[in-house]
Each structure stands twice: as C-alpha cells, then as structure tokens.
Amino acid sequence: MKLTSTILALSMAVAAGSIAASAGAQSAAEASGPASPTGVHGGDTDGAFINARSFSEPDGEKLYRRVCAGCHMPDAKGAQGAGMYPALAGNQNLASGDYAVYVVLKGMHGMPGVGRMMTDAQVAEVVNYVRTHFGNKYRDKVTAAQVSAVR
Numbered sequence: 001m002k003l004t005s006t007i008l009a010l011s012m013a014v015a016a017g018s019i020a021a022s023a024g025a026q027s028a029a030e031a032s033g034p035a036s037p038t039g040v041h042g043g044d045t046d047g048a049f050i051n052a053r054s055f056s057e058p059d060g061e062k063l064y065r066r067v068c069a070g071c072h073m074p075d076a077k078g079a080q081g082a083g084m085y086p087a088l089a090g091n092q093n094l095a096s097g098d099y100a101v102y103v104v105l106k107g108m109h110g111m112p113g114v115g116r117m118m119t120d121a122q123v124a125e126v127v128n129y130v131r132t133h134f135g136n137k138y139r140d141k142v143t144a145a146q147v148s149a150v151r
C-alpha cells in the first residue's frame, strides 16, 4: 500500500514536471510574437487592452477582429464544430441595432457579454461595423447613448 502510494506520488510529480516544462515552452513561443494565433500578445505589446479587463482599441473593425472574429470568424460566416457560432454575415437579426447591442452587452448562451469590457462608444463602433459589413447594410447607426440605455 505504502509502496503504491509512493509510486503514485512520484509519477504525479513527474507528470507535473512535464506539464510545467511544456507550459514553459508554450509561453516562450507566445513571447516570440508573430506566431501567436490570435494576434493578441500576453504583454499587451500592441495596446489592445488597457488591462486584463478592458479594451483600449476604439476602432470598430479592429474590435471585431480582436474580439468577435475568434468565434464568428474573420469573414463573419460563423463556424460549427465544438460549438455553433452563428454567421453575422448577411444576418437579418442585425436589422435591429438594439438587439445587437443587447447581445454584445449581455451575451447569449455560448456567447459571453464581451461588451462589458468595452465603453459605450466601443460597443456602438463594433456593432455599427458589423451592421454595415459582411453583406449587412443597416445604415442607421447605434449611438453610445443607446448602448448606455441597454447596459
């Protein structure tokens, strides 16, 4: 019994060691920069974040690329696999600006409320960007005041 638990403890220590080693290798790879798959670097070298809880980027297109594209894809056509990520391209639900603002602020099932980490102006920018790109032609812009009312 004692021997078994010693062996178990030893093998766990070895496993933990190899996990630590591979984590080290991974963060070294991330630190090297351009290979990072998301384009968001740990040390905020590109200024995408003010801190871990808020985005500093004011531009709707860049916010889309950084925050939304990871799930909805760069072409906004969505994805299906481990989860279902709806297409925002040609999406009639976007006819309602308030609806889009609501989803971005509050989240929806598998989507976190990423707008909580943005200012009202940033939420308006990214929603306006999505509503006027990817085949969407909803030109009535949502305003920061509208976002504030939904928040």
Ligand code: HEC
Residues within 6 Å of the ligand: 063, 064, 067, 068, 069, 070, 071, 072, 083, 084, 085, 086, 087, 088, 091, 093, 099, 100, 103, 104, 108, 109, 110, 111, 112, 114, 115, 126, 127, 130
């Ligand atoms: C972590 C993944 C993830 C991120 C990041 C994300 N979304 Fe989503 N989004 C989803 C999922 C999943 C749904 C579908 C939720 C459902 O219907 O259950 C969704 C739904 C939506 C919808 C509703 C679509 C419809 O047809 O009604 C809108 C609008 C939307 N997202 C916009 C955005 C915008 C804009 C951003 C960036 C600011 C964003 N999302 C970021 C995963 C994400």
